[in-house]
Amino acid sequence: MGKQALFSPISIKSKTFRNRVIMSPMCQYSSINGHLNDWHMQHYSRFAFSGLGGAFVEATGISPEGRITHGCAGIWSDDHLDNLKKVANTFKSYNCIAGIQLAHAGRKASTERPMDGAKSIKDNVNEPSWQTYGPSAIPVDSGSPIPLEMNDSDIKKVINDFKIAAFRADKAGFDMIELHGAHGYLLHSFLSPLSNKRSDGYGGSFYNRIKIIEDVVREVKLVWPQDKPIFYRVSSVDGAEGGTSWEENIKLISFLKSLGVDVIDCSSGGIGGSPVLAKSKIIPGFQVPYAEKIKKDTGIRTMAVGAIIGYEQANNIIQKGRADFVALGRELMSETQWVYNAAKFLGLKNSKDFLTPNYAFYLQRRDSQLDRDAEPL
Numbered sequence: 001m002g003k004q005a006l007f008s009p010i011s012i013k014s015k016t017f018r019n020r021v022i023m024s025p026m027c028q029y030s031s032i033n034g035h036l037n038d039w040h041m042q043h044y045s046r047f048a049f050s051g052l053g054g055a056f057v058e059a060t061g062i063s064p065e066g067r068i069t070h071g072c073a074g075i076w077s078d079d080h081l082d083n084l085k086k087v088a089n090t091f092k093s094y095n096c097i098a099g100i101q102l103a104h105a106g107r108k109a110s111t112e113r114p115m116d117g118a119k120s121i122k123d124n125v126n127e128p129s130w131q132t133y134g135p136s137a138i139p140v141d142s143g144s145p146i147p148l149e150m151n152d153s154d155i156k157k158v159i160n161d162f163k164i165a166a167f168r169a170d171k172a173g174f175d176m177i178e179l180h181g182a183h184g185y186l187l188h189s190f191l192s193p194l195s196n197k198r199s200d201g202y203g204g205s206f207y208n209r210i211k212i213i214e215d216v217v218r219e220v221k222l223v224w225p226q227d228k229p230i231f232y233r234v235s236s237v238d239g240a241e242g243g244t245s246w247e248e249n250i251k252l253i254s255f256l257k258s259l260g261v262d263v264i265d266c267s268s269g270g271i272g273g274s275p276v277l278a279k280s281k282i283i284p285g286f287q288v289p290y291a292e293k294i295k296k297d298t299g300i301r302t303m304a305v306g307a308i309i310g311y312e313q314a315n316n317i318i319q320k321g322r323a324d325f326v327a328l329g330r331e332l333m334s335e336t337q338w339v340y341n342a343a344k345f346l347g348l349k350n351s352k353d354f355l356t357p358n359y360a361f362y363l364q365r366r367d368s369q370l371d372r373d374a375e376p377l
């Protein structure tokens with residue numbers, strides 16, 4: 001891999017990513033009844049023309065009860081498709097592979113937006129709480145509601161909801177999907193022995209605890225086109241005592257690979273509450289070692305995520321083969337033209353290809369006119 005590894009294209013199934021930089025899914029908490037709106041159009045458009053290899057639309061609820069908050073996006077109805085189509089088309093019109101994350105929040109649903117405190121909803125007449133679901137009637141913590149232990153038909157419904165959501169995601173024109181299996185949400189809560197104490201076919205042994213994940217992936221694959229990539233987000237480590245072991249996660253990931261999952265998005269934590277490993281400070285690239293080890297242990301492609309900020313930092317991850325993609329979240333909010341600036345930093349001759357032509361033309365002209373070394377007047 002050369003010095004500009006971050007910009008080496010990669011093909012997965014029929015999709016070719018022009019570089020390795022992906023926008024990580026980030027909830028906007030601005031939907032009403034799951035519908036994307038003008039805010040989402042502005043938000044996603046600014047990333048669509050920012051030179052990314054691909055981008056994921058935020059966690060999108062496969063059912064109303066599968067949302068984290070009242071403001072979360074949804075895909076449980078055909079009525080959601082018009083606005084989702086607009087976003088998918090905007091990404092694709094700028095050569096950015098268009099993705100969407102499909103999610104069910106499980107026992108972490110019915111929560112206030114983070115900016116309102118992120119606590120379980122209580123006594124809010126405008127935005128009432130709803131019944132949460134989980135593998136067992138075990139709350140996330142003492143302040144959370146007790147989830148309803150899912151029966152067979154609840155489990156069948158969730159599997160089918162994921163399947164229909166994938167069908168709709170294809171109809172909306174998305175090139176790739178990511179199944180949300182991390183952060184303590186529904187699929188992760190079935191995997192973890194901390195939240196899953198069932199004694200039926202969906203609990204107990206490792207294979208029973210991953211049965212719902214297997215069923216979801218198999219059903220999704222029946223409707224999701226064979227030539228389009230599937231990503232799966234894991235919590236590489238729970239960060240909780242008695243949680244999922246590294247060995248179990250590796251077994252799950254190898255199994256996902258055999259089922260046809262293409263890329264593992266390597267996040268962490270969340271089973272005990274906080275979405276990432278609870279640490280007072282995070283350091284740049286804090287989850288990269290997981291992506292590296294998962295890739296090494298299973299041979300599957302991985303996406304590293306978490307405080308990937310520097311251009312050289314990101315390039316090194318790809319160049320050293322530690323991951324196949326880097327996902328950026330907050331740094332893209334801070335620097336929308338991160339990809340263009342990274343291309344310039346790494347000395348790419350075609351760095352302006354990562355801008356919209358409307359901007360590239362003027363920057364090119366300025367470069368030929370401007371004497372940057374001159375003393376400013």
Ligand SMILES: Cc1cc2nc3c(=O)[nH]c(=O)nc-3n(C[C@H](O)[C@H](O)[C@H](O)COP(=O)(O)O)c2cc1C
Nearest residue numbers: 024025026027058059305306307308328329330331
């Ligand atoms: C505002 C915000 C919303 C997020 N929403 C999601 C989400 O919808 N799905 C998800 O899996 N992770 C979500 N995350 C986590 C990010 O995808 C990412 O893993 C995390 O922010 C670490 O990457 P960063 O340091 O580059 O931001 C969110 C993070 C932020 C800051």
